[in-house]
Amino acid sequence: MSDFLKHWFARFHRDRAGVSAVEFALIAPVMVLLYLGMVEISMALSVDRKVTNSASALADLVAQDDVITDGEMANILNAGAAIIAPFDAADFSARISSVTMSLVGEVEVDWSDAQGMPARAAGSQPTLPAGILSAGRSVVWVEVAYSYNAPFREITGDFDIEEEFFLRPRQSLTVSRQ
Template sequence: MVTAMKAAPPRAILRRLHRPLGRRFGADQSGVSAVEFALILPIMLTLYFGAVELGDALTIKRKVTSVTSSLTDLVTQSKSVTDDDMKNILNAAKTMISPYDDSKLKIKITGVKIDDKGKATVAWSDALNDTAFAKNSPITLPANVSEEDSFLVTTEVHYDYLPTIGYVMTGSFDLNDQYYLRPRLSREVKRPSN
């Protein structure tokens, strides 16, 4: 005759197994630091690489602003700008943006004539890694710099920033600035060959 054995409920079995395992693993602290490090590492890497990428972007943006204002300032200090002068001015921009890649730098320096009715047209335009404006083409100026019967020099600089690592910031960013100045030594800045 077969007697039926009373089966232990599953909870009771788990409790019996859990006690010795729980004591043994609960008391063992040797892997806690490794687990904590593994949990914190992605956050630390994100913060580090994000700071590096943001720092580079801010540095390049500051350099773009410096290039923009310096080039405009150089041009407005002359009565006339020759081809050699313009070449030297644009080469100065390459030096200013270093150690970053100067092939990503796009510059447009434009002389703008504003007639007595307030219509602004391009008197001359030069560019580096970009297309210059066509002579006598209309150009839109902000209202606060447009003054009837005057002349302006404007410089527009763009830098296509692509993060080196691309861990936090992905894609490319157009870091740009534009600057307007009036000539200092004459009524307008001439470009004899343009």
């Protein structure tokens, strides 16, 4: 190797002027991705909490009454969309059903209303988790779903958040629908 190249490599080896810039250039993309990932996880957890809160609130509003009118049901469903704010209510959907178990153990839907998803057919026989219903009793069943459109979908992708909530009526054995 020529003396010029040896001298140049030796000088280059001793020069530390750009080390910080090179280290930053190597670490910065990883740090930016970590930051964006943490922001995304934080937003997704916030949406998940709001979905859970809306399911609980909707079930509670229905379970407190003995008869639900059309106007009350419209207000209750709108309340669910309001709870999800500041996230887009267009991606929110909810279904509220009253389900009864007969004295012989047959489970069937008494009534169902929904916003953004189909209502369950009256008389249909859904499968509920064990222990939710007992013979001669009813339960208010709320299903909430939210299609979360991630701002950084290249990192995490979009996903659906769903929640179910069950409450027994407080004023009567069943909540009637007018």
